[in-house]
Amino acid sequence: MKTRFTELCGIKHPIMMGGMMWVGRAGLAAAVSEAGGLGTITALTQPTPEDLAKEIAAVRALTDKPFAVNLTLLPSMRETPYADYRRAIIEGGVKIVETAGNKPQEHIDDLKANGILVVHKCTSVRHALSAERWGVDAISIDGFECAGHPGEDDVPGLVLIPAAADKIRIPIIASGGFGDGRGLVAALALGAEGINMGTRFCATAEAPIHDIVKQTYVANDERSTNLIFRNLHNTARVARNSVSDEVVRILREPGAKFEDVAELVRGAKGRVLLETGDLDAGIWTAGQVQGLIHDVPTVRDLIERIMREAETIVSGRLAGMIG
Incomplete structure (x- = not known):
């Protein structure tokens, strides 16, 4: 399945792993990339920029496929040396960065000057338009269903994705509430070029979290x-x-x-x-997609299942309706 996002990043499937604190580590990111998606390690999971440099090297030891680093710029309880983390990313030869949070212009300019593709995470169309003007290469648009920070507008993906697609010229990745082939087809129909999954990847064999937590994702529903x-x-x-x-x-x-x-x-x-x-x-x-999580597969099995489901929906059920 080719989209502008797969072509931009050089990946097989239009599926990106979201940046997740404590979870976005080398093993899981490499597994996603090896399975044809875009794996992502989370910069601030690493206690220092030097540790991030080691984690980047660890991903490279596990895969030769494209991967990304998430750099989230949010208020925290400690002073964060963002410029040093950014330097570790650049010196590590990373080709794709997902930025998120407040006042990213300085970081975007430096990353772009060093030939790095930038995907910026937004929760509203107005912020996505600003990021497009800043020169980012793609937008990850977060609907209200998402885990983490959904913004303050409370707009779900069913409206937010096409609203963004109507105004944004660069590729859009749909984020929040995605976990199966139905979601991927829906995102593409709404104007996105792929999906970004966080919570769903937490409930996989390779996720570096305790099995009790993984089974809790399975047991929970969309109200949890x-x-x-x-x-x-x-x-x-x-x-x-x-x-x-x-x-x-x-x-x-x-x-x-x-x-x-x-x-x-x-x-x-x-x-x-x-x-x-x-x-x-x-x-x-945790996102509302918990209501769609029913097992803890390997990353490869999950991604291959999503792609099979998507292809079956497009070539089978939808084609039959048009027939």
Whole structure:
């Protein structure tokens, strides 16, 4: 299946792995790339730029296929040396970078000057238009269904994707709510050139997280998420557990501030949850696509299944309707 995105990135299938904190590591990214998608390692999962350089080398030791690095620019509880992370990406010879977050122009300019393709993640058409003007090569457009930060407009993919496709000239990748061949066909029909999957790749054999967490994705349904930080205008979609329930409760109180929940949402606690399977150790991101996850396959089996489903839908059911 050829699209402008597969041609741009030199990949076989129009499927990209989303940037995921603590999960976007070399083993999973390489597995996605080896299976014909675009694997992605997450820069800030690595504690230092030097560690990121080692992780980039680790991917290269596992695959000779294209892969990307995600660089997310968001407020954090610690000072982040973004320029040094960017330098590690450039010096590591990475060819594709997914940027996300606030004020990316400096990073986009430097990456482009070094011949790197940039995919910028957006949650609204207006932000996507800005990114196109900045000179990025593709847009990953995040619908309200997504894990992580869906923005503040609450527009689902069924509307957001075609709204973006009507105005954006560069390739668009649909993100949020995708996990099977039906979603891929729908995204292409709405004007996207591929799909970006995060939560679905968490429930695979190669994902570097505890099996209890993977089985929780399988057991959960599309209602098993919480939206936190709504009153702070920094909405995040996470899995529903006792901790995220408590965060929602606290932030509903009049005058509630981030400091009131800071200890509950520390990233280090989320990492403990993912690594140990203690589902009440912290919070972890999860999208509404949980309702479409029913097993924990290998990455290759998942991608091949998605492509078979998509081809069957296009050549079978839809073709029959037109017949």
